Amino acid sequence: MIIEKLYNRVEEKGCVCVGLDTAIDYIPDQIKNKYQDIDEVVFQFNKRIIDATYDIVSTYKLQIAYYEALGIKGLIAYSKTLKYLKANDLISIGDIKRGDIATTAIMYKRAHFEGDFEADFITLNPYMGFDSIMPYLDNIANGDKGVFVLLRTSNPGAKDIEYLKCEDGKEIYYHVGDKLYELSNQYLSSCGYSPIGAVVGGTHIDEAIEIRNRYENMFFLIPGYGAQGAKGNDVNLYLKNGNGGIVNSSRGIITAHKGKEDEYENFNQHIRKAVFDMREDIGFERR
């Protein structure tokens, strides 16, 4: 069961999820100069990040937009990175936020749960409703894959839809969450969590405790740490004894070498220090 594997990884290595949102200007010149093709440049950078961190983080999340922006070669790098993670028994999250229905959703499932772009987890957008989630359930029932559905994000625009209050006094994100939780509970594993998780922004201190209590068996993917403003104490409110969620940091980790004189020579150390600092901030070492 992929959710149990995730739970165990967080127990062993902490809840840090490394966001491989790789932009070309993060990559040291030495790597750029060594490889001809852009897909290999991006992959080799990702590989170095992975090699430097695999023993101290739980998961890797690839924001597919960064790869799509580089066209076909970008998606080759995306595919190579996912395959490298799989070959090394590391957990991958395809941050694709797809949201579509019927045969289209089945095509997205094929795309991201098999073949070139296979990931262990993907993110989904619920706007079109729960028939945009149902097509993924057979993989979830098998136990081999999981999803994180967008619930409550922390960007300013979240008030436009997610935070709107319905006639019954419940915000949209609770409508999504309550229904998702019902579904999620049908697939509980022995670790106490379900492979149907949710994306919750890291900076909602007021609601974090309520969300954690209301959806106690739901595993959270928590973006927004670091560059986007969430602190260790904030994201901790979404965790239960340091588990039940993973906290994503992208730029905070994968650009930790930038601006350092020895960015290439001591690349691993810079990256690892960023992860250790984050684990310290979230309290992993103190558990």
Add this chain to the structure above:
Amino acid sequence: MIIEKLYNRVEEKGCVCVGLDTAIDYIPDQIKNKYQDIDEVVFQFNKRIIDATYDIVSTYKLQIAYYEALGIKGLIAYSKTLKYLKANDLISIGDIKRGDIATTAIMYKRAHFEGDFEADFITLNPYMGFDSIMPYLDNIANGDKGVFVLLRTSNPGAKDIEYLKCEDGKEIYYHVGDKLYELSNQYLSSCGYSPIGAVVGGTHIDEAIEIRNRYENMFFLIPGYGAQGAKGNDVNLYLKNGNGGIVNSSRGIITAHKGKEDEYENFNQHIRKAVFDMREDIGFERR
């Protein structure tokens, strides 16, 4: 201005939008046997559809999920098809339904308004709010690109979020629509429409008239015709004198040859007949 070009195309050639949601089993064996690579097989099929229809339809919409499902090679076919449309001065819509914010949205913009996957229009998902639309506005202000934002779809799950009524008595889709309309009106072109359009499902007879009147300057992308249940009279309610919207049909057109004895020999005729029947049903010939 791309929206004027679209408006004129609909005037000249009618509102049919061909959905190039190409699945392998739609493709005649003769094409499959002629080309080695799957990307070329898919592209050659698409090319034949385009060559058979370009004088009688307004636009082509590519559902990217079908291409992602085929991995890297599928996306090569997606790219080839978009480039072929562009080279022939035909209007393309990338049905990508992306919805993300900040630098991620900028990456999606780069991916789908430039380079390998460049399309004239793309579809967007508004769940995260209007900061998932803002990053595309510079291309819209330039006049060279347009977007269709998911508003009200006609799948059963639409009731889970889109149809929910808010405290103020307004459904979510009207919340999205009213705000979108305000934005859309800031970019009106001389044809009376804006390059910020909306996706509205074709089977909402009751609301169609209200939606058309409420958002009178908004151009609609209307899916759901044919295989998904919408009829000519239904979709007509979203149009103004046959313009102001495009009506997508995928399987109804691109599988019109299937099961015919002469599916390969008279491919063009089968496909063209499906388009003519649809134009007749929507009333283009009677305008």
